[in-house]
Amino acid sequence: MKTYNWATLGCGVIANELAQALAKEGRTLYSVANRTHSKAEVFAEKYGIKKVYDQIDDVFSDPNVDIIYISTPHNTHIEFLRKALTAGKHVLCEKSVTLNADELAEAKLLAKENNVVLAEAMTLYHMPIYKKLRDIIETKRLGKLQMIQLNFGSYKDYDMNNRFFSPKLAGGALLDIGVYALSFARWFMSEKPDKLASQVRLAPSGVDEQAGILLQNKAGEMATIALTLHAKQPKRGMLAFEEGYIEIYEYPRGNEATITYTEDGSKEVLQAGQTENALAYEVKDMERAVSGAENVMYLNYTTDVMEMMSALRKEWGLLYPEER
Structure with missing residues (x-):
């Protein structure tokens, strides 16, 4: 299976866990985006990430990014989902994936229109x-x-x-x-x-x-x-x-x-x-879904x-x- 380039949007607790999960497999996050650039730089140095974006929105236009993990506060999710999905990026988004059902319906439609995988990071x-x-x-x-x-x-x-x-x-x-x-x-x-x-x-x-x-x-x-x-x-x-x-x-x-x-x-x-x-486990299932091997992200349950x-x-x- 292809090795995918992951970007983290946000560099809090969950982003740290994501970086550590990839490190266990000998992998590194491709890039990091964050509203506060200095925090992104500290995060990148900690995990040996080579790419830090000057502007948070630059992650969406980077052609080398395959999957974006969004771990910002709930109420910011839909803003970033619109940009990521429209740009043709696969997205694993921290729970709760959106504020409400209407926002999720909009995000699902964008994922379908752009032929990408949208999933909520629900560990269980x-x-x-x-x-x-x-x-x-x-x-x-x-x-x-x-x-x-x-x-x-x-x-x-x-x-x-x-x-x-x-x-x-x-x-x-x-x-x-x-x-x-x-x-x-x-x-x-x-x-x-x-x-x-x-x-x-x-x-x-x-x-x-x-x-x-x-x-x-x-x-x-x-x-x-x-x-x-x-x-x-x-x-x-x-x-x-x-x-x-x-x-x-x-x-x-x-x-x-x-x-x-x-x-x-x-x-x-x-x-x-x-x-x-x-x-x-989330990363592996997401990559399986992105590869087209299996639909194991349960967006219907979400x-x-x-x-x-x-x-x-x-x-x-x-x-x-x-x-x-």
Whole structure:
């Protein structure tokens, strides 16, 4: 398979992980773009990247760039997606891929018109344990899926100016951590939920700081999700089937799952993949998709999740400045 030139747009935590993932394979990012040029230069020196753009938009016109990883704040994604996709670049974009379903629909159309791959960097779609669990579930040995329970809690300083609580930076629990829980639910549900119910508590800044969400689809599969930016919770995902239940801890980058069987209470522990290689799995799947070998980026699931998040925020009356 061809070796692709990756550019990072942004040089924060995720960009560092991307550079490290490529380094494990003896590869280097081709280039780096960032609004603050000095930060891009420091990042490039750290990872031996030869090309730093004078202007952030120069990355889109560089003919040597194959794939751009966008890791800037949520509310800047659509601006960069428009430019990257129109320029014929494949894009792996940090979650949440856009602010809302309308923006995602626009980006998908641009990707189709320019014959490029657009994908959200949702780690759990690429972790080996999820592919292993899906294979087991498809054997029907656990019976029908009945219920999913998901927790995700983070304790953040209660500062309305930081990105987690700032409307100007598309803050709030749903787009930051809820996207993982909804993506987990969608991965295992046989079809998209068509019934949503929720309770939300808004921060003084107006973004969602805590929420409870209920989902149900036409197959009768249900999910309950608890999100908070005020307290640590175990990142626990639980799938309840007729013949047993599955538990996964630290599920955004999980590598281990435990099956408890209903009949006798016996347990089976499954392991696959490594948490520290999460970005490497994403990179490999993205390159497979770009090469045309397989469609393994699950943009259809990303679309379902974004539509659910948009519907929830509409119910809550939560709009970001760009949406007003």
